[in-house]
Amino acid sequence: MNSIRQIACMLLAVLLLVCLIVGELLWLNELLAERMPDDSDINDGFEAYEMRLDGVWEELSCFPVPESESNASATVSFENTWHAERTYGGTRSHEGIDIMADLDKSGYYPVLSMTDGTVEKVGWLEKGGWRIGIRSANGNYYYYAHLHSYGKEWQAGDRVYAGEILGYMGDSGYGEEGTTGQFPVHLHVGIYIPLGADQEMAINPYWMLRYLENRKLSFSF
Numbered sequence: 001m002n003s004i005r006q007i008a009c010m011l012l013a014v015l016l017l018v019c020l021i022v023g024e025l026l027w028l029n030e031l032l033a034e035r036m037p038d039d040s041d042i043n044d045g046f047e048a049y050e051m052r053l054d055g056v057w058e059e060l061s062c063f064p065v066p067e068s069e070s071n072a073s074a075t076v077s078f079e080n081t082w083h084a085e086r087t088y089g090g091t092r093s094h095e096g097i098d099i100m101a102d103l104d105k106s107g108y109y110p111v112l113s114m115t116d117g118t119v120e121k122v123g124w125l126e127k128g129g130w131r132i133g134i135r136s137a138n139g140n141y142y143y144y145a146h147l148h149s150y151g152k153e154w155q156a157g158d159r160v161y162a163g164e165i166l167g168y169m170g171d172s173g174y175g176e177e178g179t180t181g182q183f184p185v186h187l188h189v190g191i192y193i194p195l196g197a198d199q200e201m202a203i204n205p206y207w208m209l210r211y212l213e214n215r216k217l218s219f220s221f
Contacts, residue, residue: 052193055138056208059115061162063212064144064189065099065169066110066219074109074221075102076187082204088174088182089127095202096143096190097209101169104185107148109169110219111187112162114142114212119158122150128188129173129180132166141200143190146173146183163217 068074076099083093101109113134120141121133128145132154135141148170160166174182189209192200 048195049193052138052140052195053203055136056140056191056193056203057211059136059138059140060208060212061115061215062112063209063216064112064114064187066112066217066221069218069220071103071221073103076100076109077102078206078209080204080206082206096145096188097205099169099187099189099209101185101187106170106180106185107168108221109185109187110151110165110221111144111147111167111169112217113160113164113166114162114189115140116162117142117160119154119156119160122154122156124177125173126175127173130167130170134160134166139194141190141192141194143188143192145188145190146170146186148172148180148185 065076078097078099081094081098082096086092086094103109115134115136117134117136119132120135121131123131125131125145128143130147130149131143131145132147132150133141133143144166146169147167150167151165154166169185169187170180171183171185172178172180189205191203191205191208193203195201
């Protein structure tokens with residue numbers, strides 16, 4: 001009789017353990033279902049992403065640094081430094097492309113708007129220095145950083161046209177307001193697309209800049 005009771009207790013314990021495991025699995029499935037989108041959500045998100053990218057390509061008009069009509073040495077160059085490591089203020093990924101001045105001369109190269117749009121942000125950032133951000137009609141955000149100075153006294157809400165001078169390439173940033181000289185003269189270009197309410201995603205501008213190299217404007221500088 002004792003052995004029968006022991007077996008019954010063991011079976012009961014096993015049954016309770018199985019119930020606990022099944023319950024845990026059901027809880028995990030519910031949790032994953034809440035956090036992981038279904039296939040239709042993924043497809044919808046991908047379609048929205050593709051549409052945003054198409055909108056960027058459609059509105060790009062000119063390279064952000066013009067050719068010089070008077071100085072053949074005033075050229076620029078850039079590489080695909082997307083997500084390269086940056087360490088100022090803590091380790092992070094580089095959300096943009098740096099267009100380097102072959103003449104390391106702050107305030108010399110004009111910086112042009114690549115698109116039509118509206119000034120959304122302007123002024124100093126610790127990492128970006130003197131910067132300006134343009135919001136296009138498609139909702140995309142174009143970020144130009146490390147400027148030496150501005151083309152005019154831009155204010156949030158000002159209308160901007162593709163090819164208009166936003167400012168001049170510099171070496172500002174990585175410190176309190178007015179800090180310069182922490183790195184060579186260059187222009188940081190960032191592009192951000194909206195994805196949902198109050199969410200934006202940085203995209204790699206490299207191939208877009210390569211495309212715009214054939215759409216450079218000419219200025220006298």
